[in-house]
Amino acid sequence: MPYPVFARALLAAGLAAAPLAVYAQSHDHGHAGGGAAVLGRVHFPVQCSPEAQAAFDEGMKLQHSFWYQAAGQAFQQVRQHDPGCTMAYWGEALSLLTNPYSPPSPENLRRGRTLLDEARRAGARNEREAAYVDALSQVFAGDDLTQHRARLGDFRDAMGRLHARFPDDAEAAIQYALLLGVAASPADKTYADQLRGATILEAEWERQPEHPGIVHYLIHLYDYPPLAARGVRAAERYATLAADAAHALHMPSHIFTRIGRWEGSIESNQRSAERAVATGDVDGEFHALDYMVYAYLQTGQDEAARRALASAGRARSAQPPRNTHAFAAAAMPARLALERGAWPEAAALPAPTQAGAYPYTNALTHFARAIGLARSSRPAEAAADIDALRHIAEALRARDAYWAEQVDIQRQSAEGIALLAAGRNEDGLAALRIAAERESRTDKHVVTPGPLAPARELLAEALLETGHPADALREFEAVQQTEPRRFRAVAGAARAAEQAGDPATARRHYAALLEIAPNADATRAELAQARAFVSTR
Numbered sequence: 001m002p003y004p005v006f007a008r009a010l011l012a013a014g015l016a017a018a019p020l021a022v023y024a025q026s027h028d029h030g031h032a033g034g035g036a037a038v039l040g041r042v043h044f045p046v047q048c049s050p051e052a053q054a055a056f057d058e059g060m061k062l063q064h065s066f067w068y069q070a071a072g073q074a075f076q077q078v079r080q081h082d083p084g085c086t087m088a089y090w091g092e093a094l095s096l097l098t099n100p101y102s103p104p105s106p107e108n109l110r111r112g113r114t115l116l117d118e119a120r121r122a123g124a125r126n127e128r129e130a131a132y133v134d135a136l137s138q139v140f141a142g143d144d145l146t147q148h149r150a151r152l153g154d155f156r157d158a159m160g161r162l163h164a165r166f167p168d169d170a171e172a173a174i175q176y177a178l179l180l181g182v183a184a185s186p187a188d189k190t191y192a193d194q195l196r197g198a199t200i201l202e203a204e205w206e207r208q209p210e211h212p213g214i215v216h217y218l219i220h221l222y223d224y225p226p227l228a229a230r231g232v233r234a235a236e237r238y239a240t241l242a243a244d245a246a247h248a249l250h251m252p253s254h255i256f257t258r259i260g261r262w263e264g265s266i267e268s269n270q271r272s273a274e275r276a277v278a279t280g281d282v283d284g285e286f287h288a289l290d291y292m293v294y295a296y297l298q299t300g301q302d303e304a305a306r307r308a309l310a311s312a313g314r315a316r317s318a319q320p321p322r323n324t325h326a327f328a329a330a331a332m333p334a335r336l337a338l339e340r341g342a343w344p345e346a347a348a349l350p351a352p353t354q355a356g357a358y359p360y361t362n363a364l365t366h367f368a369r370a371i372g373l374a375r376s377s378r379p380a381e382a383a384a385d386i387d388a389l390r391h392i393a394e395a396l397r398a399r400d401a402y403w404a405e406q407v408d409i410q411r412q413s414a415e416g417i418a419l420l421a422a423g424r425n426e427d428g429l430a431a432l433r434i435a436a437e438r439e440s441r442t443d444k445h446v447v448t449p450g451p452l453a454p455a456r457e458l459l460a461e462a463l464l465e466t467g468h469p470a471d472a473l474r475e476f477e478a479v480q481q482t483e484p485r486r487f488r489a490v491a492g493a494a495r496a497a498e499q500a501g502d503p504a505t506a507r508r509h510y511a512a513l514l515e516i517a518p519n520a521d522a523t524r525a526e527l528a529q530a531r532a533f534v535s536t537r
Contacts (some may be wrong), residue, residue, distance in 0.1 A: 038243040039065065040212030044171045047125035052082035059091050060171075064213030065245035067279075068095040069319060089119035090133050093140065100152070100182045101220070101446045102323050106143035113140040128169065131162045146399040149183070156183040170204055177201045178217040186402055186443055194221045198230070205234075212242040219251050224443060225482045228258030239268060246276035246284040253291045257449045260485025262516070265295040265449075273308075277315045283324040285315040287447070290328035290335075294449040297339040298487045300520025300527060305336055323358045327447045330361040334368035338453050339488065340524075346372025351385070359392045360403040363410055364452060366392070370414035371453065379421035386414050402445070409438050413455045416462070425466050432459040436475070440482075450486075454479055457489050464492065469499035485516050491526040494533070503537060510534050 039061040046056050059074035075091035082088075093112040098104050104112075116137045124130035135158035139151045156179035163169070163176040180197035198221045205214045215238040222231030235252035242248035250272035253265035269292035276284035289312050296305035309332045330352075337346035349369050352362040370385035389411035396404035416431030436456040444450055460475035476493035483489060494509035510530035520527050 038241070039245060039248075040241045041208070041210040042212065046085065046087040047129065048078070048085035048087065049082040052078045052085045052088070055081055056085070056087065056091065059095075061212060061242075062245075063091065063095055064174075064211070064216060065242045066099050066216075066247045067245050068098050069281075071095040084122060084125075086119045086122050086124050087129055087132065089115045089122065090129075090136055093119075093136055097139065098322065099324070099446075100178070103145050103148045106145065109140055109143040109148075113137075113143075116140055128162075128166055131165065132172075135159050135162050152179070152183045155179060170208065173200050173204055174211070174213050174217065177204075178213070178220070181217065181221045187441065189441075191224055191227060194224065194227065197221045198227075210241060212238065212245070212248065215241060216248065216251060219254050220446065223254045223258060223446065225258060225484075228255050231255040232259070239271070244275070246272050246279060246281050246288070249275055250284065250288045250291065253288075253295070253449070254446070257291065257295070258484075260298070260483075260516070262295040262299045262485065266292055266299075269295070273311075280315055280317045282313075282315040282317040282319075283322050286312055286321075286328035287324040290331050291449045293332045293335055297335060298485065298516065300487060300517035300524045302336075302340055302521050302523065309333060309336060323361070324447055326356065326358045326361045327364070330364040331448065331452065334364050334452050338368055338371060341375075341488075343372045343375035347376050347378065347381075348372070351388075359395060360400075360407055363389055363392045363407040367410040367414055368452060371417055371458075374414070374418040374421040377421060379418040382414065382418045382421075386411060386418060389414060402442075405438070405442060406445075409435050409442075409455055410452075412438070413453070413458050417458060420462055420466070429459070429462055429466065432462055435459070450483055454483060454486075454489075457483075457486075457492070460489070460492055460496070464496050464499070469496045472496040473500055473502070473505070485512070487513070487516060487526075490516060491530070494526075494530065498533065507534060507537055 042057050042061045042064060044057060044060045046053055048056065055074060055078045059071050059078060062068070062071035062074055072092050072095035075088045075095065078085050078088035078091065093115040096104060096108040096112040098108065116133055119133045124133060135155060138154035138158050141151055141154070156176070159172065159176040159179055163172045166172055177197035177200040180193040184191070184193040198218060201214050201218050201221070204211070205218070208214060215234040218234035219231050219238060222228055222234070232255055235255035239249050239252050250269055253268040256262070256265040256268065269288040272288035273285050273292065276282075276288060289308050293305045293308050296302070296308060312329070312332065333349060334346065337343075337349065346368045349365050349372070351369060352365050356362060366385040366388045370382040370389070373379070373382040373385070389407055393404050393408040393411055396407060412431055412435040416428045416435060419431060420428030432455065436459045439451070439455040456475055457479045460472045460479065463475060464472035473493055473496035476489050476496055479486060479489040480493070490509055490513045494506050494513060497503075497506035497509060510533045513526065513530045514534065517524070517527060
């Protein structure tokens with residue numbers, strides 16, 4: 001997607017694009033494709049002046065695509081039209097939650113609480129609006145991030161009561177459906193809350209086919225291996241419905257990643273990254289690039305992945321970076337090494353020197369380094385990174401149970417690989433089996449397209465290398481149940497089947513690998529092996 005003229009001018013001048021100014025110019029003068037800005041249709045009735053109502057609807061269009069900086073500024077403008085429009089305070093506070101799947105900053109929580117207090121002082125104009133303010137106040141009731149998930153559950157429950165009290169309020173239904181997914185337990189493999197939310201949104205989609213929030217939140221609710229196929233229609237719709245929002249252009253790749261539709265993910269994230277650069281969205285740029293790098297690596301397009309990584313950082317923003325930026329910045333170089341089996345490159349990644357606001361992002365580098373060192377026959381040197389993973393997991397345990405578990409799974413996986421490298425095969429395999437089972441009880445976070453190296457895939461590779469090809473084949477195929485069309489899992493299954501004396505299964509997996517990576521670089525040895533095997537049988 002070419003840059004809009006106004007964005008090129010801003011970036012050439014070295015200026016950070018003010019989110020609302022960028023949106024306003026896009027709206028007034030047309031997006032890259034010409035015509036009015038494309039963000040879908042939203043009507044959220046509020047008891048305010050007609051001018052304020054129109055401005056509020058524009059703010060909600062931005063908010064429903066998580067363009068929250070511009071949304072917050074839009075809600076401030078609502079008050080310029082109607083200073084007594086109570087819901088403008090509610091909207092600005094909502095924008096401060098940013099992407100609700102990740103905790104906002106304590107500062108944002110304090111600012112949101114102040115805004116909602118101001119809404120109460122101004123006085124709600126009807127009972128419904130008072131209920132919205134009361135519900136949102138649940139999540140802003142404190143700024144201790146260790147309690148944020150509990151407060152999200154309170155917000156969800158309050159919105160559920162609001163939805164029951166005002167069943168004809170479509171926006172209440174949509175917000176409640178989103179929160180059913182956001183606050184769902186990661187341990188619930190029935191996905192009961194996600195499916196409840198999706199049922200609400202599927203019905204609402206029939207009534208509002210151009211509402212951006214509906215398709216956006218359906219993608220999130222279906223972003224799980226057993227549900228992903230249900231999200232394809234929403235994924236294909238969202239990017240065209242809200243084509244001027246960088247996040248909307250990216251979101252289809254959440255579903256495409258889950259089903260192994262790699263070229264679709266690459267295309268979605270190319271467009272998203274360019275739009276993020278044009279609008280000064282550094283978090284959106286890095287998030288899109290991480291998904292893009294992952295997809296390139298699954299198709300064997302290593303040089304394209306390297307170029308994408310090198311391009312990161314073009315967006316300029318006055319806002320401090322959030323976890324999406326920090327995560328992607330650590331994940332992309334680690335992926336580039338691990339996915340290619342470039343163990344010396346992984347071992348040479350610079351070790352983090354500061355804890356940072358998001359310690360689980362440092363864990364990505366320590367994990368890659370530990371694997372790289374162990375696989376380079378330097379298991380003793382991996383001990384420092386394994387120990388760092390242990391300390392990060394312990395530090396996270398009191399404040400973020402989800403990431404504490406993810407980091408400890410990485411620690412146990414790296415420990416298993418190091419034990420194997422030290423010649424302690426049984427101990428290493430035992431550690432990897434436990435890590436794989438632990439990982440199977442969790443789900444990936446929305447911040448990432450997938451693990452740097454799935455624990456079960458590491459187990460399968462270890463089984464293959466220690467002379468257990470039949471067991472390895474079973475584990476490689478199990479990886480593909482949750483990570484379909486993943487390059488290393490498919491290539492590993494083919495090798496395992498070949499070594500197990502099962503040529504039919506080997507041929508099936510080798511043929512699948514060639515289908516996955518038709519545009520791969522010539523450097524991937526797995527593809528040469530696949531072509532040789534398929535051509536002779």
